[in-house]
Amino acid sequence: xxxxxxxxxxxxxxxxxxxxxxxxxxxxxxxxxxxxxxxxxxxxxxxxxxxxxxxxxxxxxxxxxxxxxxxxxxxxxxxxxxxxxxxxxxxxxxxxxxxxxxxxxxxxxxxxxxxxxxxxxxxxxxxxxxxxxxxxxxxxxxxxxxxxxxxxxxxxxxxxxxxxxxxxxxxxxxxxxxxxxxxxxxxxxxxxxxxxxxxxxxxxxxxxxxxxxxxxxxxxxxxxxxxxxxxxxxxxxxxxxxxxxxxxxxxxxxxxxxxxxxxxxxxxxxxxxxxxxxxxxxxxxxxxxxxxxxxxxxxxxxxxxxxxxxxxxxxxxxxxxxxxxxxxxxxxxxxxxxxxxxxxxxxxxxxxxxxxxxxxxxxxxxxxxxxxxxxxxxxxxxxxxxxxxxxxxxxxxxxxxx
Amino acid sequence: xxxxxxxxxxxxxxxxxxxxxxxxxxxxxxxxxxxxxxxxxxxxxxxxxxxxxxxxxxxxxx
Numbered sequence: 001x002x003x004x005x006x007x008x009x010x011x012x013x014x015x016x017x018x019x020x021x022x023x024x025x026x027x028x029x030x031x032x033x034x035x036x037x038x039x040x041x042x043x044x045x046x047x048x049x050x051x052x053x054x055x056x057x058x059x060x061x062x063x064x065x066x067x068x069x070x071x072x073x074x075x076x077x078x079x080x081x082x083x084x085x086x087x088x089x090x091x092x093x094x095x096x097x098x099x100x101x102x103x104x105x106x107x108x109x110x111x112x113x114x115x116x117x118x119x120x121x122x123x124x125x126x127x128x129x130x131x132x133x134x135x136x137x138x139x140x141x142x143x144x145x146x147x148x149x150x151x152x153x154x155x156x157x158x159x160x161x162x163x164x165x166x167x168x169x170x171x172x173x174x175x176x177x178x179x180x181x182x183x184x185x186x187x188x189x190x191x192x193x194x195x196x197x198x199x200x201x202x203x204x205x206x207x208x209x210x211x212x213x214x215x216x217x218x219x220x221x222x223x224x225x226x227x228x229x230x231x232x233x234x235x236x237x238x239x240x241x242x243x244x245x246x247x248x249x250x251x252x253x254x255x256x257x258x259x260x261x262x263x264x265x266x267x268x269x270x271x272x273x274x275x276x277x278x279x280x281x282x283x284x285x286x287x288x289x290x291x292x293x294x295x296x297x298x299x300x301x302x303x304x305x306x307x308x309x310x311x312x313x314x315x316x317x318x319x320x321x322x323x324x325x326x327x328x329x330x331x332x333x334x335x336x337x338x339x340x341x342x343x344x345x346x347x348x349x350x351x352x353x354x355x356x357x358x359x360x361x362x363x364x365x366x367x368x369x370x371x372x373x374x375x376x377x378x379x380x381x382x383x384x385x386x387x388x389x390x391x392x393x394x395x396x397x398x399x400x401x402x
Numbered sequence: 403x404x405x406x407x408x409x410x411x412x413x414x415x416x417x418x419x420x421x422x423x424x425x426x427x428x429x430x431x432x433x434x435x436x437x438x439x440x441x442x443x444x445x446x447x448x449x450x451x452x453x454x455x456x457x458x459x460x461x462x463x464x
Contacts (some may be wrong), residue, residue, distance in 0.1 A: 044456060059411075059458075060458075065449060299454055330456070332413075339415075385428065391420065
């Protein structure tokens with residue numbers, strides 16, 4: 001049987017998995033199955049350059065490595081079921097595909113608010129088609145925008161909307177500060193001020209209870225009794241893992257697909273998970289399995305997991321230490337960038353300004369048990385470069401596991 | 403192997419510098435500089451640098 005490695009999901013993680021399987025020496029067939037009609041593309045510009053009208057699809061599309069020229073692409077097709085005992089997946093067009101190896105790369109979809117009211121006028125920003133639709137809505141004159149969710153994407157969208165000339169942009173979140181979950185209160189407070197200076201309004205410490213309007217949204221009702229007038233609502237309230245197709249195999253799918261320290265799923269060496277759908281332990285930190293939605297994770301996970309899967313299928317030993325990526329993320333908002341290395345969220349209780357000050361370019365260190373576990377820069381290019389200088393130190397830190 | 407960087411796209415994230423320090427570096431002004439025709443033995447490094455560029459600004463031409 002010359003069954004392929006089937007990659008379920010054909011976005012960045014699926015593409016990187018295919019490329020890394022080739023790099024690891026897998027010469028057999030590979031089939032990628034992806035729901036979107038588009039070839040894999042880069043998502044960070046969706047909330048910024050695409051909304052601002054500065055990026056075309058051609059500039060977003062990844063250029064696949066040459067050695068995946070022979071993979072089979074099944075775009076506009078969704079995997080609807082997997083039977084791990086029989087080693088087959090079923091597609092929404094009725095086809096059943098046997099596999100020798102299976103890569104779970106189905107990613108996430110945006111959560112929606114379960115509030116009553118009309119749906120038209122409400123947007124999310126996950127796919128290219130989402131971003132195109134939102135851009136059209138944001139470029140109408142005098143538009144009033146309510147962004148629900150003060151995380152990175154919500155704040156990026158708010159910044160882009162005000163730059164596009166929206167009449168009002170208000171960000172709503174039940175937490176008292178934007179982005180405090182990943183960044184802690186010190187930087188979150190500084191970020192709130194910077195957004196307000198640039199015209200963004202915030203309704204914090206309150207949630208959305210309903211949407212007003214007949215056939216489309218005209219307002220957003222808040223738990224504190226206020227109603228915000230809105231022509232456009234952007235829901236940026238987190239994401240849900242696309243794992244329904246994977247049910248029925250007795251696996252832990254409570255938040256993504258649980259993997260072992262080598263990204264293998266359910267004790268099956270022929271099944272791996274990559275990208276933000278994978279919930280993996282990071283040996284660099286506390287070993288607790290977590291999903292990670294950073295841009296670099298599809299590439300990091302693909303590189304490790306492809307070696308593991310290829311070694312299994314070819315009967316060799318991958319000889320790898322447990323997966324232990326150094327997290328890194330960034331966010332561009334208005335004219336400033338946040339650049340993070342390490343795991344600031346694990347050191348939020350001991351935050352120290354390492355350089356600069358909170359009104360200008362600043363570099364902040366996050367500590368756990370007096371050890372530096374993360375650095376975040378806020379400001380211009382020089383601040384980001386300063387953060388990068390701490391990267392080697394973060395890489396050298398021993399595991400937090402006692 | 404020729405390495406081409408679209409400097410109109412580059413936003414100085416520096417991920418390429420971490421992935422392939424023999425090929426990419428920041429100059430004294432903080433601008434990205436790179437070796438245009440690196441040795442073939444560095445191909446894997448350069449491919450990784452191209453992969454990790456958030457702007458997809460790095461291209462390999464043979």
